[in-house]
Amino acid sequence: MRRFVLRRVATLAVTLLLVSLLVFVVVRILPGDPALIILGTEGNAETAQRIRESLGLNRPLVVQYLEWVGRAARGDLGRSIQYDVPVASLVVSRLAVTLPLTLLAAGFMALVALPVGVYAATHQRRWGDYVVMAASQVGVAVPGFWAGLLLVLLFAVQLGWFKSGGFDGWGQGVLPALKSLLLPAIALGLFQFAVLARTTRSAVLEVLREEYVKTARAKGLAERRVLFRHVLRNAMIPILTVSGIQLGQLMAGSIVLESVFYLPGLGRLAIGAISARDLPVVQGVVLFVASVIVTINVAVDLLYGVLDPRIRYE
Amino acid sequence: MTMAMLMRMALVLTLGLGLGVPGAHAQTAPGTLIVQVSTEPPGLDLTTNPASAIAGVVFDNVQEGLIKIDRTGKMVPWLAERWYTTDSKNYTFFLRKNVRFHNGREMKAADVKFALDRAVNPETKHPYRTQYEAIQDVIVKDDYTITVALKRVDATFLYTLARQGSVIYPREAVDSLKTQPLGTGPFTVAEWVRGDRIVLLKNKDYWVKGLPHLDKVIYRFIADPNAAVAALKAGDIDVSAFGIGPESVDELKKDARFQVIVGDTTNDVTLSMNNSKKPYTDKRVRLAVTHAINKDEVLKGAMFGHGKVLGSNVDPLNPFFVDVSKRVPYDPPKAKKLLAEAGYPNGFDVTFRVSPQYYYTVRSAEIITSQFAKVGIRAKIEQIEWGQWLSQVFCLAPCQNPDYEMSIIGHAEAWDIGNFANPKYYFRWDNPDFQKLYAESQVTVDDKMRRELYVKMQQMLADEAPAVWLYMHPRLVVTKKGVTGLWKDLPLPVLDLSEVAWQK
Numbered sequence: 001m002r003r004f005v006l007r008r009v010a011t012l013a014v015t016l017l018l019v020s021l022l023v024f025v026v027v028r029i030l031p032g033d034p035a036l037i038i039l040g041t042e043g044n045a046e047t048a049q050r051i052r053e054s055l056g057l058n059r060p061l062v063v064q065y066l067e068w069v070g071r072a073a074r075g076d077l078g079r080s081i082q083y084d085v086p087v088a089s090l091v092v093s094r095l096a097v098t099l100p101l102t103l104l105a106a107g108f109m110a111l112v113a114l115p116v117g118v119y120a121a122t123h124q125r126r127w128g129d130y131v132v133m134a135a136s137q138v139g140v141a142v143p144g145f146w147a148g149l150l151l152v153l154l155f156a157v158q159l160g161w162f163k164s165g166g167f168d169g170w171g172q173g174v175l176p177a178l179k180s181l182l183l184p185a186i187a188l189g190l191f192q193f194a195v196l197a198r199t200t201r202s203a204v205l206e207v208l209r210e211e212y213v214k215t216a217r218a219k220g221l222a223e224r225r226v227l228f229r230h231v232l233r234n235a236m237i238p239i240l241t242v243s244g245i246q247l248g249q250l251m252a253g254s255i256v257l258e259s260v261f262y263l264p265g266l267g268r269l270a271i272g273a274i275s276a277r278d279l280p281v282v283q284g285v286v287l288f289v290a291s292v293i294v295t296i297n298v299a300v301d302l303l304y305g306v307l308d309p310r311i312r313y314e
Numbered sequence: 315m316t317m318a319m320l321m322r323m324a325l326v327l328t329l330g331l332g333l334g335v336p337g338a339h340a341q342t343a344p345g346t347l348i349v350q351v352s353t354e355p356p357g358l359d360l361t362t363n364p365a366s367a368i369a370g371v372v373f374d375n376v377q378e379g380l381i382k383i384d385r386t387g388k389m390v391p392w393l394a395e396r397w398y399t400t401d402s403k404n405y406t407f408f409l410r411k412n413v414r415f416h417n418g419r420e421m422k423a424a425d426v427k428f429a430l431d432r433a434v435n436p437e438t439k440h441p442y443r444t445q446y447e448a449i450q451d452v453i454v455k456d457d458y459t460i461t462v463a464l465k466r467v468d469a470t471f472l473y474t475l476a477r478q479g480s481v482i483y484p485r486e487a488v489d490s491l492k493t494q495p496l497g498t499g500p501f502t503v504a505e506w507v508r509g510d511r512i513v514l515l516k517n518k519d520y521w522v523k524g525l526p527h528l529d530k531v532i533y534r535f536i537a538d539p540n541a542a543v544a545a546l547k548a549g550d551i552d553v554s555a556f557g558i559g560p561e562s563v564d565e566l567k568k569d570a571r572f573q574v575i576v577g578d579t580t581n582d583v584t585l586s587m588n589n590s591k592k593p594y595t596d597k598r599v600r601l602a603v604t605h606a607i608n609k610d611e612v613l614k615g616a617m618f619g620h621g622k623v624l625g626s627n628v629d630p631l632n633p634f635f636v637d638v639s640k641r642v643p644y645d646p647p648k649a650k651k652l653l654a655e656a657g658y659p660n661g662f663d664v665t666f667r668v669s670p671q672y673y674y675t676v677r678s679a680e681i682i683t684s685q686f687a688k689v690g691i692r693a694k695i696e697q698i699e700w701g702q703w704l705s706q707v708f709c710l711a712p713c714q715n716p717d718y719e720m721s722i723i724g725h726a727e728a729w730d731i732g733n734f735a736n737p738k739y740y741f742r743w744d745n746p747d748f749q750k751l752y753a754e755s756q757v758t759v760d761d762k763m764r765r766e767l768y769v770k771m772q773q774m775l776a777d778e779a780p781a782v783w784l785y786m787h788p789r790l791v792v793t794k795k796g797v798t799g800l801w802k803d804l805p806l807p808v809l810d811l812s813e814v815a816w817q818k
Contacts, residue, residue: 031702033701033705036701036704036710037700037704045712046436047439047441047443048710083356083357085493152541153544156550157544157548160548160549163548164541164544164545164547164550165545165550166510166534167510169507169510259541260538260541262534262535262536262541262545265509272509275701
């Protein structure tokens with residue numbers, strides 16, 4: 001088990017280094033010079049050159065990369081060009097919106113989708129199953145921003161129960177903060193909810209057909225025990241894989257919903273930084289999000305090992 | 315189909331459902347105004363960054379200049395009480411007394427000298443430095459008197475002083491302008507939560523007695539026009555200043571909760587042609603292109619009819635504006651004839667390079683493409699991102715030659731006819747006669763003579779057709795009923811809130 005964990009963590013470190021290189025290169029080959037974008041249509045060659053120098057963009061790429069990675073490893077992601085504040089503090093302040101939003105959506109997704117999926121599988125070809133399948137079909141088909149708009153029109157514009165968007169921070173108390181994240185979280189989780197419900201259903205169905213389930217039933221075990229002890233434990237592997245990917249997708253989906261609900265989250269920070277060619281911020285955010293996703297994947301790997309000991313020895 | 319288009323369709327569909335019953339709406343605290351703007355400013359320093367999003371917050375609200383352009387576009391004395399010049403080369407300004415900066419110190423002539431010297435100095439990153447090139451020296455006579463000596467007559471000098479780059483700030487606060495701009499304006503910057511809001515508070519010591527009316531202004535950054543409409547309807551914002559799309563105007567006009575302001579701007583939406591590239595080197599081709607475009611239809615399709623059709627680079631807010639839009643009218647047979655004369659009886663192929671960052675550019679290009687088809691011009695639209703547009707089409711250094719055939723963009727600057735006298739500008743139009751006219755207009759201070767020159771220039775632009783001026787982008791503002799005092803037109807990119815109030 002120890003070797004298994006160590007190996008995974010070592011892979012994580014190498015992956016992160018590769019990610020950082022990729023992020024750096026991709027950001028640099030984006031067409032559009034930050035100096036020119038800062039200057040807009042009023043610029044001239046000499047001011048552009050001066051800005052390039054002050055941003056350190058005229059130095060060799062290798063030097064720029066090594067410096068950036070070196071500082072990033074110590075938690076210093078540089079300074080934002082447009083806001084003139086440390087990138088790390090921007091990321092942290094935006095995370096205070098995106099993280100609870102993603103977790104809320106994930107919670108909504110898991111708490112509803114898992115039971116619903118299991119229910120559909122155990123009631124296959126009965127009306128409950130059809131309802132779940134139809135609802136999840138709709139969930140897959142409806143884009144998050146559209147669902148978001150509908151939720152805003154109903155609950156904010158018509159009923160006035162929620163605000164149409166914005167986030168006043170945690171300073172006003174936990175409940176008002178959660179209230180302003182609820183609608184976007186539902187809209188965000190909708191698609192993933194539908195995917196997870198369907199995945200759970202088919203994973204459970206798959207296991208239900210296995211010989212050992214039949215054996216367990218033949219031994220006269222209670223249906224509940226069969227389900228939890230034998231079926232779910234084995235169905236968890238594909239479900240976990242999908243959930244891990246989904247967490248990443250939730251973060252990506254939050255980019256769109258953050259602009260529908262004008263929430264000051266990481267996604268909006270990234271979009272704004274890209275169009276302003278705020279390179280330190282773009283690099284910082286992408287590196288951060290990539291690290292989170294890579295870490296989630298390693299965590300999922302480790303969980304496999306816990307759920308199914310055979311995996312560790314492969 | 316782009317995301318923005320999808321979202322717009324979604325909105326139209328949703329609104330079509332006609333959800334008519336208004337819900338319970340929160341009332342803003344009296345004295346507070348929540349304003350939606352579409353872009354968050356990148357920093358708050360007007361003297362190092364030309365982004366108009368900065369002006370929308372800071373200019374005239376936080377920082378002011380010696381001269382002000384008022385809501386009608388007229389120049390009025392502001393921090394300078396009056397001025398005189400005898401030779402149009404030496405201007406002496408008399409500063410208003412007892413004007414205090416937000417840090418409590420009185421504004422003195424030394425501050426004005428500091429601000430102007432800094433604008434002239436090539437070492438600073440002043441974005442409009444070229445506008446101050448005529449300045450030779452700034453001389454402090456006493457605490458309230460200052461003389462600016464020009465190298466040559468500059469007819470736009472006073473106008474330059476009225477613009478956003480000429481705001482006066484306390485010289486000791488120059489290093490923190492980017493995050494904490496200080497000035498003499500009616501409001502102070504109280505808080506900037508990046509990505510979310512900027513809060514302005516009333517300047518209790520404002521030198522204009524009785525102003526401002528508001529105690530607090532909260533700027534909210536909502537880029538998506540649908541989200542802005544929803545926020546208005548949910549009562550979360552009081553004013554949408556830059557963000558409502560023309561498609562929402564008619565619907566909001568019918569809603570008794572709101573008032574809609576449709577005003578003029580200096581933003582001329584222009585179809586540019588690369589005059590250094592064949593076939594646009596040929597005037598007959600350029601005229602044919604102009605004759606092939608039905609501007610009324612473009613305005614209707616792209617802007618739902620809001621805005622005004624243009625015939626040259628000068629906008630209706632300019633005092634020297636003349637309507638030349640009928641000089642080269644919509645006339646497809648004539649366009650065909652001109653094309654045949656120029657050696658293109660079967661038309662030609664062209665690619666529009668436009669940036670979807672400005673939705674109206676793509677919409678206009680789509681409509682024009684179908685109009686072109688009627689005269690044999692086969693147009694294709696290529697959407698590129700704003701950063702690419704700036705380096706490829708607009709050709710900012712290190713670019714040497716603009717890489718485009720046709721493009722569309724709004725030219726928002728007022729008094730920007732000089733771009734056509736600059737053969738290096740991305741139109742690449744090099745016409746010595748026009749350049750001579752423009753140079754003359756720059757050294758003519760007599761208004762009547764200047765007007766004549768401007769009329770000549772406008773006619774010449776229409777006749778030579780180096781570009782096609784499509785329409786003036788309208789100012790679209792929506793407010794809750796009861797908000798008074800907002801400007802109708804935009805002679806400058808400002809959002810002056812000093813006289814805005816809630817009706818009692």
